[in-house]
Amino acid sequence: MKKFVKYIAIFLFPIILLGVFFEVLIRKIPNDYEYKKNYLDHHAKEVNILFLGSSHVYYGIDPKYIKSSFNASYISQSFDYDLEILKKYKDQWTNLKYIVIPVDYFSFYGRLENSPEAWRAKNYRIYYDINTDHKIFNGTEMLSNKFDINLSRLLNHYVRGENDISCSNLGWGSSYKAINHKDLMISGATAAARHTAKDNLQYSTNLHLLDEIIAFAEHKHIKVVLFTSPAYKSYVSHLSKNQLNTTLSTIKKLNTTHSTVKYFNLLQDSSFREQDFYDGDHLNEFGAKKLSLKMNVLLGKI
Amino acid sequence: MLFNSFSFAAFLPIVFILYWVLGKERLRSQNILLLGASYFFYACWDWRFMFLLIFSTLLDYFTGLKMMESKNNRAKKFWFWLSISINLGFLGVFKYYNFFADSFADAIANFGLQVNPWTLKVILPVGISFYTFHGLSYVIDIYKNRISAEKNFIDYSLFVSFFPLLVAGPIERATHLLPQIKKERSFDYSRAIDGLRQILWGLFKKIVIADQCANYANMIFNHSGEYSGSTLLLGAILFAFQIYGDFSGYSDIALGTARLFGIELLRNFAYPYFSRDIAEFWRRWHISLSTWFRDYLYIPLGGSKGGTWAKVRNTFIIFLVSGFWHGANWTFIIWGLLNALYIMPSIIFNTNRSNLDTVAQGKTFPSLKELAAIILTFGLTVFAWIFFRANSVQHAFNIISTIGSESFFIIPQILPIKLFLLLALFILIEWNGRMEQYAIAKFALSWPKPVRWGIYYGLVLVIFFFAGAEQQFIYFQF
Numbered sequence: 001m002k003k004f005v006k007y008i009a010i011f012l013f014p015i016i017l018l019g020v021f022f023e024v025l026i027r028k029i030p031n032d033y034e035y036k037k038n039y040l041d042h043h044a045k046e047v048n049i050l051f052l053g054s055s056h057v058y059y060g061i062d063p064k065y066i067k068s069s070f071n072a073s074y075i076s077q078s079f080d081y082d083l084e085i086l087k088k089y090k091d092q093w094t095n096l097k098y099i100v101i102p103v104d105y106f107s108f109y110g111r112l113e114n115s116p117e118a119w120r121a122k123n124y125r126i127y128y129d130i131n132t133d134h135k136i137f138n139g140t141e142m143l144s145n146k147f148d149i150n151l152s153r154l155l156n157h158y159v160r161g162e163n164d165i166s167c168s169n170l171g172w173g174s175s176y177k178a179i180n181h182k183d184l185m186i187s188g189a190t191a192a193a194r195h196t197a198k199d200n201l202q203y204s205t206n207l208h209l210l211d212e213i214i215a216f217a218e219h220k221h222i223k224v225v226l227f228t229s230p231a232y233k234s235y236v237s238h239l240s241k242n243q244l245n246t247t248l249s250t251i252k253k254l255n256t257t258h259s260t261v262k263y264f265n266l267l268q269d270s271s272f273r274e275q276d277f278y279d280g281d282h283l284n285e286f287g288a289k290k291l292s293l294k295m296n297v298l299l300g301k302i
Numbered sequence: 303m304l305f306n307s308f309s310f311a312a313f314l315p316i317v318f319i320l321y322w323v324l325g326k327e328r329l330r331s332q333n334i335l336l337l338g339a340s341y342f343f344y345a346c347w348d349w350r351f352m353f354l355l356i357f358s359t360l361l362d363y364f365t366g367l368k369m370m371e372s373k374n375n376r377a378k379k380f381w382f383w384l385s386i387s388i389n390l391g392f393l394g395v396f397k398y399y400n401f402f403a404d405s406f407a408d409a410i411a412n413f414g415l416q417v418n419p420w421t422l423k424v425i426l427p428v429g430i431s432f433y434t435f436h437g438l439s440y441v442i443d444i445y446k447n448r449i450s451a452e453k454n455f456i457d458y459s460l461f462v463s464f465f466p467l468l469v470a471g472p473i474e475r476a477t478h479l480l481p482q483i484k485k486e487r488s489f490d491y492s493r494a495i496d497g498l499r500q501i502l503w504g505l506f507k508k509i510v511i512a513d514q515c516a517n518y519a520n521m522i523f524n525h526s527g528e529y530s531g532s533t534l535l536l537g538a539i540l541f542a543f544q545i546y547g548d549f550s551g552y553s554d555i556a557l558g559t560a561r562l563f564g565i566e567l568l569r570n571f572a573y574p575y576f577s578r579d580i581a582e583f584w585r586r587w588h589i590s591l592s593t594w595f596r597d598y599l600y601i602p603l604g605g606s607k608g609g610t611w612a613k614v615r616n617t618f619i620i621f622l623v624s625g626f627w628h629g630a631n632w633t634f635i636i637w638g639l640l641n642a643l644y645i646m647p648s649i650i651f652n653t654n655r656s657n658l659d660t661v662a663q664g665k666t667f668p669s670l671k672e673l674a675a676i677i678l679t680f681g682l683t684v685f686a687w688i689f690f691r692a693n694s695v696q697h698a699f700n701i702i703s704t705i706g707s708e709s710f711f712i713i714p715q716i717l718p719i720k721l722f723l724l725l726a727l728f729i730l731i732e733w734n735g736r737m738e739q740y741a742i743a744k745f746a747l748s749w750p751k752p753v754r755w756g757i758y759y760g761l762v763l764v765i766f767f768f769a770g771a772e773q774q775f776i777y778f779q780f
Contacts (some may be wrong), residue, residue, distance in 0.1 A: 001322055001489045008498075011755065015762060143308050147766040 019142050026141040026150055029157045031164035033127035036072055036171055040085075043070070044092035049299065052082040053102040055173070056229035060283045061100075063170035065292035066299070068095070071171035073102075076117035078110065079209035084130040086216055098299055099217050100225045101210075103251050103263075105239055108206045109197035119144055176278035178286055188234025188280020195281075196240045207250060218260050223302060226251055227264040230272040230291065235280040262302055266291070303346040305555040306508050306769075313343065318562055322489050329486055333456050336563065340465035344429070347469075351427040354392065359462045361388055362437035366451035366458075369444050382445045386438065393434050396427055401630030429469035431627060435594060436462050440476045442598055449476050457483050464565070466556040470549070472570040472590035479567070487564035496743070497561030499758075503742050504554030506761055510768045511728055512547030514721055515540040522716065523691055526701050531710030534701050535684075541691045542684045543725060546575060549588070554740050568593075573736045575683070576661050578675035580644040581654035583683060591627070595620050613649050618642045628690070633698060637689040644682050660736055 040047075049069035051061050057073035072085055082101060086093075112121055113132075122144040124130040138144050156162040166175045217224045228251075248265070255263045266272075271294070276287030283291055303309050317339040321332055345352050365385035372378035440461075443449045452458040461480050467473075522529055522537030529537070553570035560567045568590045577583035584592050603616045618639070625638020648654035661676065662668040668676065685702075692698035735741030746754045 001491075004489070004491050004494050007495075011758070015759075147769055151767075 022150060022154065023140055023142045025154055025158065027126065029153060029164055031123070031127065032074065032167045032173075033123040035165055035167065036074070037128045039070065039169075039171065040072065040089055040092075044089040044096075045094050047093070048095055049098045049100060050086075050093075050096055051100045051171075052085065053077060053100075054104070054107075055282060056104055057100075057102050058167075058171075058173040059176045059278065060229055060288050060291045061295060062168065062172040062174075062285075062288045062292045064168070064172070065289060066296045069170070071167075073171070074120075075173075076112050076115050076120060078112045078115075079107070079206050079213065080111060080132050081124055081130065083209055083213050083216070084124070084132055085128070086213065088128070088130060090216075090220075093220060093222065096220070096222050098223050098225050098302075099213070100227070100295070100299075101213065102229050103210070103226045103247065104195075104229055105192075105244055105247060105267075106195035106197070108203050108210075108247055108250060109195075109200060109243065111202055111206065114202065172288065174285065176282055176284050176288075178275065178278065178284040181277070181284060182279040184232045184274065184277055184280055185234045186280075188232045188236075189238045191279070191281045192235050192238030197243060200246075203246075210254070214254065214258055214261060218258070222260075224258070224261045225264070225299065225302070226254070226261060227295075227298075228267045229281070230266045230269045230276075230283065230287070231281045232274070232277045232279075233268075236268055264298055266294075269294075303343055305552060305559075306505060309346070313339075314559065314562075321563055329484075330456070332487065332563075333460050333483060336465070337456055337460045337463060340460065340463040340468060343465040344463065344468055347428050354427055354430070355433060355463060356459075358389065358392065358433060358437055359459050361385060362441055362462070363452070363455055363458050366441055366444050367453070369441070370451040378445065382441060385441045389434050389437055389441075393430060396430055398626075398630045432471045432473055433462055433468065435473045435591075439473070439594060439598060443476055449480075452476070452480060454484075464560070466559040467567055470552050470556070471588075472553060472556065472568045473594050474568060474590070479565070482565050490564065493564070494562055497558040499742060500554050500558030500561065500740050502558075502758065502761055502765075503740050504551045504556075504558060505765050507547040507551030507554065507728075509551075509765050510547075510724065512544045512551055514724065514768060515544035515547065518716060518718055518721065519544050519691070523693075523701075526697065526704070529704070529715055530712050531705040531707050532712055533714040533716055535705050535710065536714045536716065538684050538688050538691070538701070538705075540721075542575070542680070542687050543728075545687065545690075546571075547728075557740075569739060573660075573732055573741075575680055576676055576733065576736055577679050578657045578661060578672060579648060579653075579679055580641065580682060581648045582657040583679055584641070584645065585658075591624070595624055599623060610650055614646065617645060617649050621645075632695050633689045633692050636695060636698070637686050640686045640689065644686070663737070 047068060047070045049063075049066055051057050051063065051069065051071040051073055053073040054077050055073075055075045057071065058075060058077075061071050061073070063069040063071050074081075079101075086099070112118060121132075122138040122141065124132070125139055126141065141150060153164065157164070167173050214224050228248075251263050255261050272283070272287055272290065276283055276290055278284040278287070303313060317335070321335055324331060324335065341352060341355075344355060362385055365381045368381040369378050372381065440449075440458075444451050452461070457480065460483050461474070461476060464474075464479070464483075519537050519541040522533060523541070526534060526537070550571035557567050557569070570588060570590050572586040572589065574583050574586035577586055600616055600620050603619060604612050605616065606613050621638040621642035622635065623638075624641075625634040625636070628634040628637070645654065648656075661672055688701055689695070689698045692701060731745070732741045735743060735745055738744050746757055
């Protein structure tokens with residue numbers, strides 16, 4: 001038995017050592033999560049308008065068009081992470097007037113942990129110090145990400161001198177360029193199918209989380225602005241009417257029961273045209289500018 | 303908890319150390335520890351189904367004892383049929399109810415009557431087909447006086463629930479596993495190393511071969527209407543490697559894990575794709591299930607006695623049930639019947655036992671005749687896998703008709719060259735190790751340790767390189 005344990009330890013030692021070494025190296029690569037956390041650590045007190053939510057806001061709202069705002073949304077960021085970000089800086093939102101959150105077709109029906117993007121959960125734990133899930137391995141880069149992806153991140157940063165930051169200094173995701181747009185018809189239908197829920201198991205949890213966000217805001221005398229993001233016709237036409245109507249009626253109810261909540265439905269807003277979309281449900285840089293300016297006007301009217 | 307997960311990588315060493323350190327020379331403690339670990343392992347999927355597993359264990363344990371205590375045949379028969387009917391009842395409700403309800407509604411619809419069948423919205427408890435078959439073999443063996451009922455409840459529970467085999471086999475027999483559970487086990491260095499080597503090979507087969515093939519096979523089968531006949535054939539071939547890598551990889555991990563605890567499980571795979579005929583294929587594929595059907599269904603039906611037509615009938619029944627065992631879908635039933643058709647010539651002409659040895663034994667390469675036989679058998683198997691993988695019978699027929707069309711002669715739309723190279727390397731390693739229980743059992747054992755370790759590090763690196771999101775094992779759904 002001793003011999004067995006000894007040889008196994010000798011065999012595993014270089015693997016573990018290499019793993020730890022890679023883990024340290026990967027964590028030193030600058031990335032969006034770390035950037036946003038550092039920004040809020042230093043500037044949360046100055047923020048008047050905070051944007052939360054998923055990729056629709058991340059790529060759709062450029063805060064440079066909205067004074068004193070910051071985009072703290074990210075890809076697949078669900079209500080539970082929005083709430084945790086708010087709670088994390090609860091004593092620092094001294095100038096915060098508006099929390100803007102997208103409530104889209106899928107918002108009540110999924111959470112990051114149950115999505116194909118679940119691997120991103122580790123970023124909140126490692127870089128944001130937010131720990132909503134308790135999976136042991138989500139605390140490490142090496143064990144929660146594919147090895148080849150980690151390897152290419154290491155090569156990109158340490159050999160080619162690149163970093164993982166893809167957002168602007170105010171948190172907008174600038175990588176969805178019009179020049180690289182996808183087929184709007186195909187991507188719209190695919191995204192709609194992906195966003196159509198198989199069940200409504202997450203509905204009540206998500207509603208409860210949104211209620212908590214509203215309660216948090218009310219306590220701090222902050223207004224909550226909900227909106228449904230603009231999408232291309234190919235996306236809208238493939239949505240399940242039942243899921244969409246449930247989502248819209250839930251928002252309507254929230255809007256009427258809370259005086260601090262405002263809602264704007266931009267899903268089929270005619271000012272967004274084909275050339276504003278990167279794919280069926282995401283805006284490109286032109287669409288983002290249009291939405292940001294529109295949001296600025298809407299917020300000014302509240 | 304999946305074998306290819308980091309959770310299992312943490313779970314296994316903890317149980318292993320506790321087992322050999324705390325349970326040293328104390329058989330009872332070792333068995334209690336293994337049983338607790340097995341229940342924990344199972345509860346990680348869904349703790350609610352633990353009650354079903356414990357109920358099934360209690361049922362067979364008590365009916366086994368009652369059969370032993372029965373003074374007359376009538377009482378024995380009563381307890382036997384009670385166990386059989388409850389076991390099959392659970393299997394029927396959880397696995398087959400919806401299939402029968404839907405099929406009945408479809409049949410009625412053919413006569414112009416519309417009924418909305420009441421279907422159960424239940425999840426299939428993982429491993430139910432496997433542990434039910436464990437229990438069934440146990441009570442049948444007692445009924446047939448082949449074994450005595452086990453009096454120690456812990457030992458019997460461990461026989462049913464031993465975690466390496468709990469969710470996807472091998473399907474064990476009381477005559478093989480129970481004596482091992484009751485016997486003192488001491489640590490054996492070379493056996494433990496052998497177990498680790500088999501686990502490593504199993505992980506390679508699952509993560510590198512099966513999961514990589516799955517990426518392409520899923521893409522091709524899920525969008526079959528968009529691909530040419532040649533691409534669809536490629537998809538079917540990749541699925542053949544996927545299911546082999548997946549299930550035999552799982553079995554290797556199960557056998558290797560059990561060996562770490564000093565327990566030998568039944569071998570489940572013996573290089574089936576090197577078979578020279580379908581009869582040989584079925585002696586080498588999912589061996590524990592094939593032999594279960596042979597011993598508990600084929601032989602009681604009369605087996606080979608009673609002439610050719612009895613053999614033909616019994617063979618069809620076996621393959622029909624085997625297809626049905628895999629799932630409540632007509633695709634599995636047709637897959638089973640196809641295999642029955644394949645094997646018929648050798649049953650009728652009594653040549654089903656002509657390839658009992660390993661192909662090209664003692665030689666480096668097979669003869670041309672052997673190679674042709676291997677390719678033909680593989681081709682027939684791939685054809686049957688189309689039904690196994692397809693979403694419906696219509697889907698399978700659509701795929702087959704596209705394969706049979708002109709588009710078969712164009713270059714496939716998908717050509718995963720890296721995967722082809724990996725598969726070629728995999729086939730070479732399997733061919734080289736075909737005389738052993740698993741392909742790398744004796745590989746490089748006589749080579750210097752640094753070289754051998756270099757190979758193991760290489761395998762670990764490749765596994766890590768290809769490891770992605772944990773993929774479910776195909777046979778968990780059965």
